[in-house]
Amino acid sequence: MTTVAHRYFIGRQTKQGIAQSLGISRFKVARLIDEAIETGVVRFVIADQDDYDAPLAEALAQKYRLRHAVVVRTPNSSPSAVTEALGRAAAALLEETLVDGQTLAVAWGRTLAACAGALTKLPLIDVVQAIGSLAGAEYAQSSVELVHRLAALSRGTAYPLYLPMWFEDQALAELVRSEPNIARATARFAHIDILVSGIGAWNPPNSTLFSTLPLSWQEQAQAAGACADLCTVLVDPSGQAVATPLADNVVGVSAAQIRAVPTVIGVAGGLEKTDAIRAVLNGGWLTTLITDAAVAHRLIDHQLK
Numbered sequence: 001m002t003t004v005a006h007r008y009f010i011g012r013q014t015k016q017g018i019a020q021s022l023g024i025s026r027f028k029v030a031r032l033i034d035e036a037i038e039t040g041v042v043r044f045v046i047a048d049q050d051d052y053d054a055p056l057a058e059a060l061a062q063k064y065r066l067r068h069a070v071v072v073r074t075p076n077s078s079p080s081a082v083t084e085a086l087g088r089a090a091a092a093l094l095e096e097t098l099v100d101g102q103t104l105a106v107a108w109g110r111t112l113a114a115c116a117g118a119l120t121k122l123p124l125i126d127v128v129q130a131i132g133s134l135a136g137a138e139y140a141q142s143s144v145e146l147v148h149r150l151a152a153l154s155r156g157t158a159y160p161l162y163l164p165m166w167f168e169d170q171a172l173a174e175l176v177r178s179e180p181n182i183a184r185a186t187a188r189f190a191h192i193d194i195l196v197s198g199i200g201a202w203n204p205p206n207s208t209l210f211s212t213l214p215l216s217w218q219e220q221a222q223a224a225g226a227c228a229d230l231c232t233v234l235v236d237p238s239g240q241a242v243a244t245p246l247a248d249n250v251v252g253v254s255a256a257q258i259r260a261v262p263t264v265i266g267v268a269g270g271l272e273k274t275d276a277i278r279a280v281l282n283g284g285w286l287t288t289l290i291t292d293a294a295v296a297h298r299l300i301d302h303q304l305k
Contacts, residue, residue, distance in 0.1 A: 004029055005036040051085070056296050060289065063300055064281040070290040072269070082269045082292050087114025089290050090196065090267045097263075098123050098154075102193040105130040105253065106150065107231050108143045109198035109208065111267045116146050122154035128188040130195060131231050131252030132165035134212060159185040165232065166250045168214060173249045182251070189253050195261045199268035200229040201276035213246065220244050228276035230266065230285055233258060237275070239283020263287050274298045 004022070007013045008029075015033075019026040036042040053071040061069040070093060074085045090111065098104065100123045106112055107130045127150040133143045144160045151158035161182060167173040176182060200207025202222065209229050210218060221244045225236035233255045234242040241247075241255045258264060264285060268277050269292035278299055280286060291299075 001032045001036050001039075001041055004032040005042050008033055009042060052089070053293050053296070056293060056300070059300055060291075060296050064289070065284070066281075066289055067263075067287040069288065069296075071296045072290070072292050074269075074292050074294075077271070077294060079270060083110050084114050086111050086267050086269050086290055086292065087116075088118045090115040090265065091118035091120075093265070093288070093290065094194075094196070095119065095121055098125055098194065100124045102126075103128060103188060103191045104150065104154075105189070105192040105195040105261070106143075106146055107131050107195075107197035108134055108146070111198050111269075112146060112196060115196070115267065116149050119150070119153055122150065122156075124156055125154045126156045126159065126188065127151040127154065128159035128185060128192065129161045129252075130189075130192075130197065131250070132161045132163045134165050134208060159188050161185050161251060163251050165209075165212075165252060166246055168249065170245075170249050173251065177251060186252075189257045190260075192253075192257075192261045194263040194265065195231075195253070195258065196265045196267060197231050199266050199273060199276055199280055201227070201273045202229065202234070203227045203275065206270075206272050206276075217245055221246070228279040230280050231258065233285075235279050235283050235285070237279050237282065239279050239281070239285065241283075258285065265290065267291075269295050271295060271298065 004018055007018050015026050015029045019029045051073055053073055057069040057071040070089050072085045072089045074082050103126045105128045127147050129143055129147045144162060147158050147160045163176055163182060200209050202210055207229055221234050221242055224242045226234040226242040227237050228235050231253055232246055232250045234244060236242055265288040266280060266286040267290045271294055274295050277295060
């Protein structure tokens with residue numbers, strides 16, 4: 001039993017290989033491994049990293065029926081510290097989970113810029129810009145630069161959107177979406193495996209998107225109960241998408257297309273975004289949430305402090 005356990009867990013040999021070398025069946029090897037675990041011959045120790053709160057993440061995932069949650073312990077609550085910590089966590093998750101041949105879609109925002117800066121390696125993947133560029137945004141990297149950086153790191157193909165995120169004129173929005181280079185990029189939306197996006201808050205406004213919209217759109221969205229944005233999808237506290245002119249005039253991934261993506265990762269933190277993050281979770285828009293410990297506690301306790 002000890003020999004089998006050592007070869008399997010330490011030597012990383014396959015069950016078939018161990019069976020052949022010892023002259024026993026593969027099923028016997030499997031039984032010996034199970035017995036070694038049950039009798040304590042093999043004991044597992046999971047070394048939690050100080051930067052992460054695994055029990056809190058598990059509780060968060062269970063409460064909101066997430067496939068996965070990552071909760072980051074931040075050294076302080078300053079926005080820059082939270083942003084950098086969440087960016088590093090998102091980078092680590094992407095490095096661990098992406099595999100060759102997938103298509104990654106990225107939105108925009110300070111946290112995703114921090115994520116791109118923390119990435120050191122990626123498998124061979126294609127990278128598509130999930131939404132057009134945001135006018136006036138002051139990030140370390142623009143949306144287009146972000147896509148090109150990730151594609152270069154992965155040695156895959158970049159699909160940027162060299163256009164603003166939205167147009168006030170719906171006819172113009174429809175026209176530019178049909179332009180060949182833009183259509184080539186948006187055609188990749190149907191093949192997205194993983195989408196990574198920040199989450200914006202609308203009450204009080206803590207969303208870069210909010211400040212760029214026409215005043216009439218802002219007022220209409222708030223009157224309809226919008227409290228958060230994911231990419232450019234606006235949602236109310238229950239998580240339902242809010243109908244506004246933005247949905248028809250946007251250049252980027254739609255609500256229906258987000259729903260079709262197998263893995264949607266939301267990266268957001270800071271107590272001021274708690275209600276917005278909860279709204280997105282209530283709507284079932286995410287499969288994975290990366291947030292900080294203070295927000296995670298609020299989300300689980302469902303208390304406004």
